[in-house]
Amino acid sequence: MLRSANAQTSSEKAIDKKIDHIVKQLTLKEKIAMLHGNALFSSDGVKRLGIPELTCDDGPLGVREEVGRYSWTPLKLKTDSATYFPNGSAMAATWNPALAYQYGVTMAQEALARHKNILLAPAFNICRTPLCGRTYEYYSEDPFLNAQLAISAVKGIQSQHVAACVKHFAVNNQETMRDSINVVIGERALREIYLPAFKAAIQQGHAYSLMSAYNVVNGAHCSENDFLLNKILKGEWGFKGLVMSDWGGTHSTVNAANNGLDLEMGSKGPYSNWYFADPLYNAVKAGQVSERVIDEKVHRILWVIFHTSMAEHQLPGSINTPGHSKAVYDMAAESIVLLKNQNHTLPLNTANIKSIAVIGDNAIHTFATGGYGAGVKAKYEITALQGIKSRLGKDINIRFAQGYKANYKTNYTAQQKENANNPNPVLISEAVDLAKNSDLAILCIGSNRDYESENSDRKNLNLPFGEQELVNAVTAANPNTIVVIMAGAPYDIADIKNNNNTVLWSWFNGSEAGNALADVLFGKINPSGKLPFTFPAHLDDSPAHALHTFPGENLTADYKEGILVGYRWFDTKNIEPLYCFGYGLSYTSFKYSAFKTNKKRYKTGEHISATLLVNNTGKYAGKETVQLYVGKLNSKTGQPEKQLKAFKKVSMIPEQGVQVVLRFKTTDLAYFSEDLHKWTIEPGEYKISVGSSSRDIRQSTIITVAN
Incomplete structure (x- = not known):
């Protein structure tokens, strides 16, 4: 059962033998109980045999706060704060697999400290459209870059006896209609663009678990897609671990069971009614699903348990340590991209600077939480203003003006969202006055975790909150203005590129974001970030939009561009981007x-x-x-x-x-x-x-x- 294509070590053979012995002792009801959640973030073990629950938790930005066992309501504990890690595209911008490994080690240590067996990370779907709400969470538009980072992150996580759960398998590239959109894609594009990083994470990173995506691929939901789960993942790639559904991403009993899903998570209603609960028991009894299929699923789950909570040489875990802070600082520092430095303004020579105006809501905004999806109850998060003040506040007069209101929620009506993007004349006027009376202005704009969010895609590439009007006004008032953009996905910054001399791109950059940014501004750190995706000059230059296949019609997205995703499209079609893939300047x-x-x-x-x-x-x-x-x-x-x-x-x-x-x-x-x-x-x-x-x-x- 479940023999890898590679020769097994003696220890692996011993584990398989133990698991086979356990499976023989289980009743069918005990087996079925292990195949679905028994709470929001756990599934059953077998108490009488000493098999513990399998526990999991988000995720890509850090270990989330504790919620109720059966409710999403936070428990509001004083012990569940965690380190907040830079977002996925920030990690990709480092182009540094060693940092991805450190990301994995550090986050897994925090998961261990919170008694989590599976970390729902990393997430690395391809950035097919710049509008995707989860672009900030994913890595890049390139399968090779994604693969190298994913391998390292998975190895780092699992070095601590925590299972990495790579996600979302597969072709999950938009949030619009994500539960029902049918991706029609050729096998060449699937294998050359969308699967390589998953293959690498499995065969080279040896990931213990994988999460199926919400969407449909070529007519079958990913959680019951025989081609993806059985033929490719478990067949061709020799995956030994477990496949879990995304929360609420299971759609059937018999098809899902026979076509490769192992663990159902997050469905609604009483647990006994879930697809893999009583309905699966009844399907086995009716001969629709063989008990051999059930045994294989249980074997996979036990295999993960034996490599995590029941592994030899257990590690203690740690959380919010100085070492973890140093790790996220290093990631943030290497992710920052210098887009323009025309007059060599940076690094700043502070000898002749007596006053600095720090302008923009993003200078004081925190990014650990927001929007729809997993966040982090951060132990701390250094904002841009705090970072700048900590470096220069004793010697230079640093003053702040908000400039705009980042008033935006994912559940707003269309009119409320439109209103939120209108400029605020009063705040702009205050910012202009401050800029006029300062030697230098540092303008912090961009988006936030409410504006870029799981479960929704952006409508366009425009900067939100009337920020362009703020940039224009402040730059006119003080040409000595540095623009810092904090966002996780591409935006239309053509006017800023053309009209401003100095532009930095930061991200949702973790607990140490403000310190890393300040050290780049003042020259302690030489920026080395490179863009992980293409910035189109116009949205319609991007392939999915040029071919009118986003978000799709009649619940179908036809990937007509094939393998020409990202820079492959722009270079092959000879289309000039605003900023190209891999771009980033240095001092x-x-x-x-x-x-x-x-x-x-x-x-x-x-x-x-x-x-x-x-x-x-x-x-x-x-x-x-x-x-x-x-x-x-x-x-x-x-x-x-x-x-x-x-x-x-x-x-x-x-x-x-x-x-x-x-x-x-x-x-x-x-x-x-x-x-x-x-x-x-x-x-x-x-x-x-x-x-x-x-x-x-x-x-x-x-x-x-x-x-």
């Missing part, structure tokens, strides 16, 4: 040279090793993310212009040179042939390029790959 400069591959001709199955020299030619120490892209020349199989195949983040002091080695395999160049139903390498010439972004290509070479 220093980097020179690329001596780029070459170890050979010029390769056979299928061989490894490719690319080397180059990167020199820090500026006057600041800094980190550069070297990105390697591959494009098939004269492709006859519809390949994109270029695809990310390797990257490495390196650190250098001024005048230092570092040799960078980027390795990948010829098999990484394969495309999925729907005709042959297999991965196939198109023979011929490939252009191998390295650069600082998808459009800032510094050097290239040509290789040939033969059959």
